[in-house]
Amino acid sequence: MQNRSGSASIAGDERSSRVAFTVNGDRRELTLDNRTTLLDTLREHLGLIGAKKGCDHGQCGSCTVLLEGRRVKSCLIFAVTLDDCSITTVEGLAGPDRLSPLQEAFVAQDAFQCGYCTPGQLCSARGVLDELAEGWPSAVTEDLTGVVRPTDAEIRERMAGNLCRCGAYPHIVAAIRETAGER
Amino acid sequence: MSAGAVGRAHPRLEGPEKVTGTARYAVEYPLEDVTYGWAVPAAAVRGRITRIDPDPALAVPGVLAVLHHGNAPRLSPDVEPELYLLQDPAVHYRGQLVALVVAESIEAAREGARQVRIDYDTEPHSTVLTADHPGLYRPEKVNPSYPTDTSEGDFDAAFDAAEVRVDATYRTPAYHNNPMEPHATTAQWRDGRLLVHDSNQGSTAVQAALAELFGIPRDSVRVISEHVGGGFGSKGYPKAAVVLASLAARQVDRPVRLALTRQQLFGPIGYRTPTIQRVRLGSDADGRIAAICHDAISQTSTITEFAEQTAVYTRSMYAAPHRRTTHRLVRLDVPTPFWMRAPGECPGAYALESAMDELASACGIDPIELRVRNEPTVDPDQGHPFSSRNLVACLIRGARRFGWGDRDPRPGARREGRWLVGTGVAGASYPARARASAATATALPDGGYLVRINATDIGTGARTALWQIAADALDVPPERVTIRIGDSDLPPAGVAGGSMGTASWSWALTRACQELRDRLGHHSGSLPPEGLTVAASTADEIRAQKPMARYAYGAHFVEVRVDAETGEVRVSRMLGVFAVGRVVNPTTARSQLIGGMTMGISMALHEEGLLDERYGDWVNHDFATYHIAGCADVEQIEAEWVAEEDSDLNPTGVKGLGEIGIVGSAAAIANAVRHATGVRVRDLPIRLEKLAGSSSFT
Ligand code: FES
Numbered sequence: 001m002q003n004r005s006g007s008a009s010i011a012g013d014e015r016s017s018r019v020a021f022t023v024n025g026d027r028r029e030l031t032l033d034n035r036t037t038l039l040d041t042l043r044e045h046l047g048l049i050g051a052k053k054g055c056d057h058g059q060c061g062s063c064t065v066l067l068e069g070r071r072v073k074s075c076l077i078f079a080v081t082l083d084d085c086s087i088t089t090v091e092g093l094a095g096p097d098r099l100s101p102l103q104e105a106f107v108a109q110d111a112f113q114c115g116y117c118t119p120g121q122l123c124s125a126r127g128v129l130d131e132l133a134e135g136w137p138s139a140v141t142e143d144l145t146g147v148v149r150p151t152d153a154e155i156r157e158r159m160a161g162n163l164c165r166c167g168a169y170p171h172i173v174a175a176i177r178e179t180a181g182e183r
Numbered sequence: 184m185s186a187g188a189v190g191r192a193h194p195r196l197e198g199p200e201k202v203t204g205t206a207r208y209a210v211e212y213p214l215e216d217v218t219y220g221w222a223v224p225a226a227a228v229r230g231r232i233t234r235i236d237p238d239p240a241l242a243v244p245g246v247l248a249v250l251h252h253g254n255a256p257r258l259s260p261d262v263e264p265e266l267y268l269l270q271d272p273a274v275h276y277r278g279q280l281v282a283l284v285v286a287e288s289i290e291a292a293r294e295g296a297r298q299v300r301i302d303y304d305t306e307p308h309s310t311v312l313t314a315d316h317p318g319l320y321r322p323e324k325v326n327p328s329y330p331t332d333t334s335e336g337d338f339d340a341a342f343d344a345a346e347v348r349v350d351a352t353y354r355t356p357a358y359h360n361n362p363m364e365p366h367a368t369t370a371q372w373r374d375g376r377l378l379v380h381d382s383n384q385g386s387t388a389v390q391a392a393l394a395e396l397f398g399i400p401r402d403s404v405r406v407i408s409e410h411v412g413g414g415f416g417s418k419g420y421p422k423a424a425v426v427l428a429s430l431a432a433r434q435v436d437r438p439v440r441l442a443l444t445r446q447q448l449f450g451p452i453g454y455r456t457p458t459i460q461r462v463r464l465g466s467d468a469d470g471r472i473a474a475i476c477h478d479a480i481s482q483t484s485t486i487t488e489f490a491e492q493t494a495v496y497t498r499s500m501y502a503a504p505h506r507r508t509t510h511r512l513v514r515l516d517v518p519t520p521f522w523m524r525a526p527g528e529c530p531g532a533y534a535l536e537s538a539m540d541e542l543a544s545a546c547g548i549d550p551i552e553l554r555v556r557n558e559p560t561v562d563p564d565q566g567h568p569f570s571s572r573n574l575v576a577c578l579i580r581g582a583r584r585f586g587w588g589d590r591d592p593r594p595g596a597r598r599e600g601r602w603l604v605g606t607g608v609a610g611a612s613y614p615a616r617a618r619a620s621a622a623t624a625t626a627l628p629d630g631g632y633l634v635r636i637n638a639t640d641i642g643t644g645a646r647t648a649l650w651q652i653a654a655d656a657l658d659v660p661p662e663r664v665t666i667r668i669g670d671s672d673l674p675p676a677g678v679a680g681g682s683m684g685t686a687s688w689s690w691a692l693t694r695a696c697q698e699l700r701d702r703l704g705h706h707s708g709s710l711p712p713e714g715l716t717v718a719a720s721t722a723d724e725i726r727a728q729k730p731m732a733r734y735a736y737g738a739h740f741v742e743v744r745v746d747a748e749t750g751e752v753r754v755s756r757m758l759g760v761f762a763v764g765r766v767v768n769p770t771t772a773r774s775q776l777i778g779g780m781t782m783g784i785s786m787a788l789h790e791e792g793l794l795d796e797r798y799g800d801w802v803n804h805d806f807a808t809y810h811i812a813g814c815a816d817v818e819q820i821e822a823e824w825v826a827e828e829d830s831d832l833n834p835t836g837v838k839g840l841g842e843i844g845i846v847g848s849a850a851a852i853a854n855a856v857r858h859a860t861g862v863r864v865r866d867l868p869i870r871l872e873k874l875a876g877s878s879s880f881t
């Protein structure tokens with residue numbers, strides 16, 4: 001039952017667009033189906049399989065990456081809308097020859113089991129650390145005028161969008177707290 | 184064993200890959216010419232497909248094929264009804280995967296799946312489990328092969344004569360496994376051989392099933408499962424994705440990637456059956472139980488029978504001379520339920536451990552003391568001695584660590600601002616078993632060792648634990664040992680399930696390593712370039728095990744606070760103390776135990792499959808509507824263990840950790856909620872309206 005319309009290529013017509021953005025510091029130029037999400041672009045077109053597909057509906061956080069430094073769910077973003085944007089995935093968190101302190105803390109604290117939610121947790125955690133450093137309050141921040149401290153309650157609240165069915169939450173919180181230099 | 188790797192904390196071996204995004208899961212292997220599958224679920228509950236029109240789907244640019252019962256490659260009908268996919272037009276439940284679209288891209292496959300037109304002849308359906316369903320029957324056995332009913336003494340007379348009686352019915356809803364990685368497969372055929380990268384809990388079984396389904400020799404099938412994103416039972420047996428992908432790859436003669444969608448994980452891959460459980464306890468005024476009865480009702484499908492062993496937990500847990508357990512089942516027009524973390528023990532313990540709490544209240548004695556008073560000396564079910572039984576040790580240690588001693592037993596007595604605070608306890612047990620496995624150990628000329636076994640690490644830490652065990656068995660530093668798992672080309676081994684993984688696999692590995700050491704002791708001169716390899720199998724040894732009651736035990740302690748206005752429940756503290764034999768790697772052991780306990784919080788407070796009777800399907804089939812515990816739901820959770828040496832288990836003395844953490848956890852939470860509020864919730868989950876709406880709520 002082969003497709004009678006022949007060639008499957010859909011490039012070069014109104015269903016696709018050219019887009020150029022930066023991923024982990026590398027400039028990428030692609031022609032993509034307009035329906036292709038950032039998540040599928042990373043996984044199926046760029047060979048960056050770190051970001052995971054846990055739900056494809058913005059409900060689990062396993063596809064979390066950083067877009068212009070802020071955490072986003074890459075399954076909810078059409079890649080063709082990202083012209084000239086800068087994206088960081090889990091593959092871009094480590095230094096050239098060693099893990100970042102956050103990644104080291106995840107390993108040391110055993111902040112994962114199956115590891116499937118882990119790239120999303122890490123990118124989300126990276127975003128949380130930056131948000132805390134910039135003093136962004138959250139729903140559980142008590143003093144909205146002072147410095148926001150990386151307490152367990154703050155971290156738990158801010159990481160609530162990243163589900164982990166293995167239940168590594170306390171270790172994830174510990175790893176983030178350790179990286180934030182608290183206690 | 185001078186190396187002493189066992190018992191030492193070690194970060195998991197694949198940690199660096201998992202935190203850099205380089206660990207490859209089933210649909211993440213680079214491939215030329217790959218295509219994508221998208222499964223199509225049935226929109227009818229019960230009936231037959233009368234017509235499939237693939238043309239609108241085939242008109243979608245990029246769509247290559249639409250597979251369905253009319254054109255899919257043929258499978259052997261004798262393997263497993265669940266896996267007899269795309270072979271006949273019958274529809275047994277809504278959501279059954281009845282077609283598969285293959286396309287050049289994910290987007291085209293998804294659009295194609297939306298365009299497949301299917302007409303059905305439908306029949307009336309029955310999808311709701313009730314205690315008086317006319318279809319109730321007594322199955323021949325319950326999962327996996329326990330007797331359906333048991334009875335000893337005269338329960339009815341003893342219950343009637345008891346001074347204190349508890350007679351309560353508990354209900355649990357359908358629970359969905361929801362591993363974060365969906366069931367996913369990459370399949371490719373080459374020269375009549377089938378290669379699949381698949382997400383499962385045991386690829387030896389997947390290899391066997393595929394070989395039989397496609398009628399090819401086993402060694403023509405290779406299944407690789409290097410990293411698996413969780414399973415919790417749902418990947419313990421081959422499921423739809425691997426069969427559909429293999430069919431499709433044959434049809435289009437190109438590699439196919441297929442990941443089920445999150446929505447498709449609420450049905451075709453199994454779930455925990457809803458249960459209706461009546462528990463009766465009759466005791467004297469001091470809480471000594473004379474009569475115990477557990478009657479469990481659950482559901483199965485019209486495709487095949489799965490009978491959850493819900494009441495089996497009650498057979499061996501507490502002493503009582505008069506005892507009875509029964510299981511009844513109904514065949515409904517629903518997907519087939521299957522294993523979910525501690526099938527049987529998990530829902531069963533919720534009922535029994537809740538009933539124990541009710542009995543403690545009725546007798547006016549402390550719930551820990553009640554359990555101590557009903558501690559059996561031999562297994563009440565079979566009369567066998569226990570290989571070890573440290574439930575009481577767990578309770579006592581946990582009580583001390585938790586600060587149970589100064590508890591005011593009166594319900595609703597502790598208030599802190601807007602919160603009602605309460606504490607609860609529950610016991611836990613889970614069988615400690617092992618399955619036959621094979622392994623090889625190789626001494627290499629460079630002084631290194633290679634051990635091989637088709638174990639699967641679904642996040643348990645098995646790879647790391649086995650590596651530690653092999654090093655000790657070889658009596659070398661672990662750095663000299665390389666371990667290979669997760670590939671059906673390796674020596675065959677059982678699944679990562681039933682808390683049997685480490686016990687089974689380490690047994691075979693240990694034997695292979697011991698035998699290798701022996702051989703090396705007699706070997707003179709240098710080793711050949713390929714090294715010296717010995718193989719071992721544990722089939723005979725496991726068959727020869729003497730009958731004994733082998734169980735892991737545990738005790739859960741929970742503090743909850745309940746919002747006095749809204750009924751919102753928060754678990755402030757949770758402590759689990761376990762007796763699990765030898766702990767190989769404290770790091771990964773702790774993770775597994777708190778993971779089970781966290782799933783217990785989820786079960787007690789959040790998860791519930793809500794069935795719409797009209798459509799015979801769960802309406803909440805995604806993470807937005809089927810809630811699992813999130814980071815903010817877990818405030819303080821700790822797991823620890825008592826020292827336990829048990830020489831009647833296996834060479835390493837391990838009992839398994841995968842399920843014991845969830846067993847009893849939901850009861851401990853329900854018991855704490857009752858202590859906080861005075862409201863006993865007998866139907867999970869404990870949603871706020873069950874508390875705020877109750878007249879006894881303060
Ligand atoms: S895959 Fe994007 S949120 Fe789940």
Ligand code: FES
Pocket residue numbers: 111112113114115116117118163164165166167168363412413642
């Ligand atoms: S580590 Fe398995 S889902 Fe988080």
